[in-house]
Amino acid sequence: xxxxxxxxxxxxxxxxxxxxxxxxxxxxxxxxxxxxxxxxxxxxxxxxxxxxxxxxxxxxxxxxxxxxxxxxxxxxxxxxxxxxxxxxxxxxxxxxxxxxxxxxxxxxxxxxxxxxxxxxxxxxxxxxxxxxxxxxxxxxxxxxxxxxxxxxxxxxxxxxxxxxxxxxxxxxxxxxxxxxxxxxxxxxxxxxxxxxxxxxxxxxxxxxxxxxxxxxxxxxxxxxxxxxxxxxxxxxxxxxxxxxxxxxxxxxxxxxxxxxxxxxxxxxxxxxxxxxxxxxxxxxxxxxxxxxxxxxxxxxxxxxx
Amino acid sequence: xxxxxxxxxxxxxxxxxxxxxxxxxxxxxxxxxxxxxxxxxxxxxxxxxxxxxxxxxxxxxxxxxxxxxxxxxxxxxxxxxxxxxxxxxxxxxxxxxxxxxxxxxxxxxxxxxxxxxxxxxxxxxxxxxxxxxxxxxxxxxxxxxxxxxxxxxxxxxxxxxxxxxxxxxxxxxxxxxxxxxxxxxxxxxxxxxxxxxxxxxxxxxxxxxxxxxxxxxxxxxxxxxxxxxxxxxxxxxxxxxxxxxxxxxxxxxxxxxxxxxxxxxxxxxxxxxxxxxxxxxxxxxxxxxxxxxxxxxxxxxxxxxxxxxxxxxxxxxxxxxxxxxxxxxxxxxxxxxxxxxxxxxxxxxxxxxxxxxxxxxxxxxxxxxxxxxxxxxxxxxxxxxxxxxxxxxxxxxxxxxxxxxxxxxxxxxxxxxxxxxxxxxxxxxxxxxxxxxxxxxx
Numbered sequence: 001x002x003x004x005x006x007x008x009x010x011x012x013x014x015x016x017x018x019x020x021x022x023x024x025x026x027x028x029x030x031x032x033x034x035x036x037x038x039x040x041x042x043x044x045x046x047x048x049x050x051x052x053x054x055x056x057x058x059x060x061x062x063x064x065x066x067x068x069x070x071x072x073x074x075x076x077x078x079x080x081x082x083x084x085x086x087x088x089x090x091x092x093x094x095x096x097x098x099x100x101x102x103x104x105x106x107x108x109x110x111x112x113x114x115x116x117x118x119x120x121x122x123x124x125x126x127x128x129x130x131x132x133x134x135x136x137x138x139x140x141x142x143x144x145x146x147x148x149x150x151x152x153x154x155x156x157x158x159x160x161x162x163x164x165x166x167x168x169x170x171x172x173x174x175x176x177x178x179x180x181x182x183x184x185x186x187x188x189x190x191x192x193x194x195x196x197x198x199x200x201x202x203x204x205x206x207x208x209x210x211x212x213x214x215x216x217x218x219x220x221x222x223x224x225x226x227x228x229x230x231x232x233x234x235x236x237x238x239x240x241x242x243x244x245x246x247x248x249x250x251x252x253x254x255x256x257x258x259x260x261x262x263x264x265x266x267x268x269x270x271x272x273x274x275x276x277x278x279x280x281x282x283x284x285x286x287x288x289x290x291x292x293x294x295x296x297x298x299x300x301x302x303x304x305x
Numbered sequence: 306x307x308x309x310x311x312x313x314x315x316x317x318x319x320x321x322x323x324x325x326x327x328x329x330x331x332x333x334x335x336x337x338x339x340x341x342x343x344x345x346x347x348x349x350x351x352x353x354x355x356x357x358x359x360x361x362x363x364x365x366x367x368x369x370x371x372x373x374x375x376x377x378x379x380x381x382x383x384x385x386x387x388x389x390x391x392x393x394x395x396x397x398x399x400x401x402x403x404x405x406x407x408x409x410x411x412x413x414x415x416x417x418x419x420x421x422x423x424x425x426x427x428x429x430x431x432x433x434x435x436x437x438x439x440x441x442x443x444x445x446x447x448x449x450x451x452x453x454x455x456x457x458x459x460x461x462x463x464x465x466x467x468x469x470x471x472x473x474x475x476x477x478x479x480x481x482x483x484x485x486x487x488x489x490x491x492x493x494x495x496x497x498x499x500x501x502x503x504x505x506x507x508x509x510x511x512x513x514x515x516x517x518x519x520x521x522x523x524x525x526x527x528x529x530x531x532x533x534x535x536x537x538x539x540x541x542x543x544x545x546x547x548x549x550x551x552x553x554x555x556x557x558x559x560x561x562x563x564x565x566x567x568x569x570x571x572x573x574x575x576x577x578x579x580x581x582x583x584x585x586x587x588x589x590x591x592x593x594x595x596x597x598x599x600x601x602x603x604x605x606x607x608x609x610x611x612x613x614x615x616x617x618x619x620x621x622x623x624x625x626x627x628x629x630x631x632x633x634x635x636x637x638x639x640x641x642x643x644x645x646x647x648x649x650x651x652x653x654x655x656x657x658x659x660x661x662x663x664x665x666x667x668x669x670x671x672x673x674x675x676x677x678x679x680x681x682x683x684x685x686x687x688x689x690x691x692x693x694x695x696x697x698x699x700x701x702x703x704x705x706x707x708x709x710x711x712x713x714x715x716x717x718x719x720x721x722x723x724x725x726x727x728x729x730x731x732x733x734x735x736x737x738x739x740x741x742x743x744x745x746x747x
């Protein structure tokens with residue numbers, strides 16, 4: 001009897017394992033190369049040129065106000081509700097200028113907004129295609145009409161960009177979409193880039209901007225950290241940064257080049273490729289269960305006994 | 306399940322007991338707060354933020370709660386696939402626990418969803434997003450909840466078929482003067498309901514095995530996917546938990562949690578309903594548990610060592626402490642079950658079951674919440690209202706269980722056990738109800 005149960009135990013282990021072994025199997029073919037297309041459009045933000053006027057913020061909110069049902073965020077001291085003064089990205093704010101201060105004389109502004117990743121986590125995470133990446137422009141956009149508000153996009157974003165309207169009964173996710181439905185459509189440029197008086201925001205083809213960014217570093221090596229942020233982080237993105245300080249100090253996380261999104265999709269696709277594994281599992285289990293049930297019914301453990 | 310109706314009995318006893326009303330209080334508080342949430346937004350009742358978009362509603366109600374609800378899955382695996390029919394009497398109560406666990410996990414998600422009115426998108430193929438782990442989890446959990454209800458149907462149909470409809474007839478007497486229902490029509494109506502129930506029952510019995518197997522396949526899929534779900538969080542999840550083995554670990558984890566829930570729940574309901582303990586069956590289950598937990602531990606530790614995480618394991622910071630607690634709880638309670646003596650003590654069975662649920666649950670909590678760090682400046686602790694909503698949902702589960710076992714034949718019939726395969730025939734307590742529910746044979 002003991003050997004019998006040991007065999008049964010091994011059988012259980014085998015079946016339990018079979019259900020999931022696929023997950024540990026070597027990764028199969030990738031779902032797509034991380035290399036960006038030639039047509040992708042991008043934004044190059046040069047922190048050394050930014051003067052911190054925040055005209056981009058106000059233009060962004062003005063243009064996209066209705067689309068996301070945004071609101072102004074006043075400080076408590078602003079009794080007349082004169083100024084929009086968001087402290088961070090939020091359910092009311094798609095882009096924000098922040099200040100990094102190393103000393104009274106050494107400081108840098110930094111603009112936060114969506115990185116429009118080449119392999120976006122939010123798009124991969126979204127169960128209902130509310131987050132989409134335009135195959136031509138590479139713009140990652142949000143569709144409130146299919147969004148269920150599960151906030152998996154927020155979990156998946158390595159930059160914590162998508163924001164949720166926590167205090168609303170009918171909330172939306174808010175994030176930059178390069179003014180896809182507003183300024184980009186009407187005037188061919190995102191509102192922030194169109195407004196910037198300091199020339200800190202360049203807008204164009206990603207491949208051209210990358211060349212431009214590296215050229216600026218080469219021409220003024222003393223002014224810049226020798227790195228274009230957004231070029232390779234988690235597989236790269238369409239929002240590029242140049243700055244004089246290490247990017248981590250500006251609130252941009254140090255990230256590996258490997259994309260967790262690709263890894264996640266690898267695993268999911270390995271398990272569910274063609275839905276073969278689940279169907280095979282169901283078939284096998286059915287065969288075993290039917291055989292067992294038949295044997296058991298023969299033993300007389302039915303309602304007739 | 307199946308046609309083994311004499312295996313189960315309706316738990317005798319009053320419906321409206323003191324625990325009933327205590328639980329009802331928690332349910333009502335939870336429901337009131339849920340109503341408030343739908344008017345004031347998710348932020349008004351939770352401690353969530355854009356850095357911590359998921360809190361205890363996801364980490365407990367969904368990720369951990371569905372594992373606690375894996376008793377039905379784990380037992381079905383044992384009975385139908387491993388051919389161990391002596392555990393069959395335990396399955397209905399396990400299925401009932403699973404029904405509540407899964408349906409209420411789904412309910413929690415609806416409360417958690419910001420734009421719940423768009424959730425119909427899951428049924429529109431044009432919106433299906435095959436890369437999304439959550440898409441797979443959502444469809445799978447919805448299907449499995451349905452399968453669980455189908456698996457529980459035999460108990461309902463049996464009751465419908467054999468009911469004498471006392472309460473319907475009584476209330477019809479009360480209605481008689483005022484609304485004048487035709488007594489004959491009522492009688493024939495009730496008879497035909499019973500007839501149909503009996504008829505459906507026979508049909509369902511023939512195909513039930515296919516649903517049962519579906520009920521084994523679906524949890525294998527979504528329980529592993531619940532692990533895959535956090536892979537995309539990348540470096541936000543501590544390397545102590547972030548690994549490609551998450552799906553495998555979650556799957557194995559839910560199997561041993563499932564068995565421990567069966568142990569925990571069986572002893573607890575035997576104690577509170579003053580029934581004989583099912584030590585005989587439970588000891589058999591307890592024998593398997595250390596092996597699955599041990600295998601889980603091997604994968605878990607092997608993966609950590611392979612990824613050079615030993616310094617992080619013993620850094621004794623927050624993450625490391627929770628990691629060590631998780632390992633100690635799972636390892637300790639599994640170790641307890643290695644000793645045959647412990648497996649025959651209801652107290653030890655209960656204790657190790659509870660500790661294993663705690664440890665296994667903590668692992669899931671660690672993955673979804675404690676090991677999750679979105680970066681500087683973010684923090685999360687559940688608000689009182691958030692906590693009360695979860696408490697209310699747990700109260701619904703217990704309340705529903707207590708109520709339904711007194712209406713439907715769910716509990717194992719103590720006079721009807723399967724013949725043993727010659728193993729561990731000690732301390733049979735069948736039919737002997739110890740005074741005060743305390744196990745007598747210890």
